[in-house]
Amino acid sequence: MSHPKDQEETRLNETARLEAFSDGVFAIAITLLVLELIQILHVQKTESLFEFCIHHWQPFFAFLIGFLTILICWINHHHVFTFIRKTDSRLPWVNGFVLLMITFTPFPTAILAEFLETEGKFAVAIFGFNYFMIGVTSYWLCAYSYNKFLTDSKDREVFHFIKLTYGYGVIYTFVAFLICFISIPVAIALYLILFFVFAFPKEFAIKLLERKQKMIKKAALRESK
Numbered sequence: 001m002s003h004p005k006d007q008e009e010t011r012l013n014e015t016a017r018l019e020a021f022s023d024g025v026f027a028i029a030i031t032l033l034v035l036e037l038i039q040i041l042h043v044q045k046t047e048s049l050f051e052f053c054i055h056h057w058q059p060f061f062a063f064l065i066g067f068l069t070i071l072i073c074w075i076n077h078h079h080v081f082t083f084i085r086k087t088d089s090r091l092p093w094v095n096g097f098v099l100l101m102i103t104f105t106p107f108p109t110a111i112l113a114e115f116l117e118t119e120g121k122f123a124v125a126i127f128g129f130n131y132f133m134i135g136v137t138s139y140w141l142c143a144y145s146y147n148k149f150l151t152d153s154k155d156r157e158v159f160h161f162i163k164l165t166y167g168y169g170v171i172y173t174f175v176a177f178l179i180c181f182i183s184i185p186v187a188i189a190l191y192l193i194l195f196f197v198f199a200f201p202k203e204f205a206i207k208l209l210e211r212k213q214k215m216i217k218k219a220a221l222r223e224s225k
Contacts, residue, residue, distance in 0.1 A: 018092060019081045025099045026074045030067060032106040036113070037063045059113035065127070065191075066109035072198050073102055073134060079201045080142060083151045083159050094144045098137040105130060124187055125180035131191065132173040139166035161205040161212075169198065 040059045053060070077098065084091075108127040115123040142163040145151060151159045176190040197204055 014087045015081060015084050018087060018095060019078070022077060022081075022095060022099055023074070026070060026077070026102060029102050029105055030070050032103075033063055033066045033070070033109060036106055036110050040113075058116045062109050062113035062116065065112065066105055068195055069109075069131070069134075070102060070105055072195060073098075073138075076138060076198055076201050080138075080145070080162065083155050083162070084145050085152050086150050088148060088150070091144065091148075091150065094137075094141050098134070098141055101130065101134045101137050105134075120184050121181050124184050125177060128173070128177040128180045128187060128191070131194070132170070132177050135166065135170040135173040139163070139170050142166050158205060158209060161208040162201065164208060165201060165205050169194070 037059055040056060108130045112123045112127045142159070146156070146159055146163050172190075172194060176187055176194070179190060180187040
């Protein structure tokens, strides 16, 4: 019979291997963004390098957005896996769908770089749909881990609010996706707000938890009166 401590180490090793594989996928996705950027640097004889970069700002803008997207997704993925203590046969598949959308990110980034000026709304909408799908798969990862009790019991309350955060994110990204067809500046502003919130996922989830605790205290005080 295996020792409980050995079983715990085995479970942690399984989640560590899953996260390490995911980190590799994130790294490859970011590398693909850089390769796409390098391809546009064919300086024309009629203009200098500086003029070329100024006249072709769209790929650089798209690269920055794509890089921030993958970086923030990696931060959130790592944040989620700090709570996941064990795996099952389905978790790698659920996690795989998250990675699928991450590896797809360089493609809408390339579309954004190529068609931002000519077909801006449609290009931003394709990029926005990728955000929506990332939100859906991220929520699925959290919801599955929560429902299957893959986290420690002491962390379930906090993890519930992490899951709730991604649930809000799904709704938010869907609304932002629809706005892409109406106004590009408004859509970009919404995505910048999204970046800010999900750049600090732990802090946002804790604020939701604290807000709930305050509401419970207020309700308790009202009942006591």
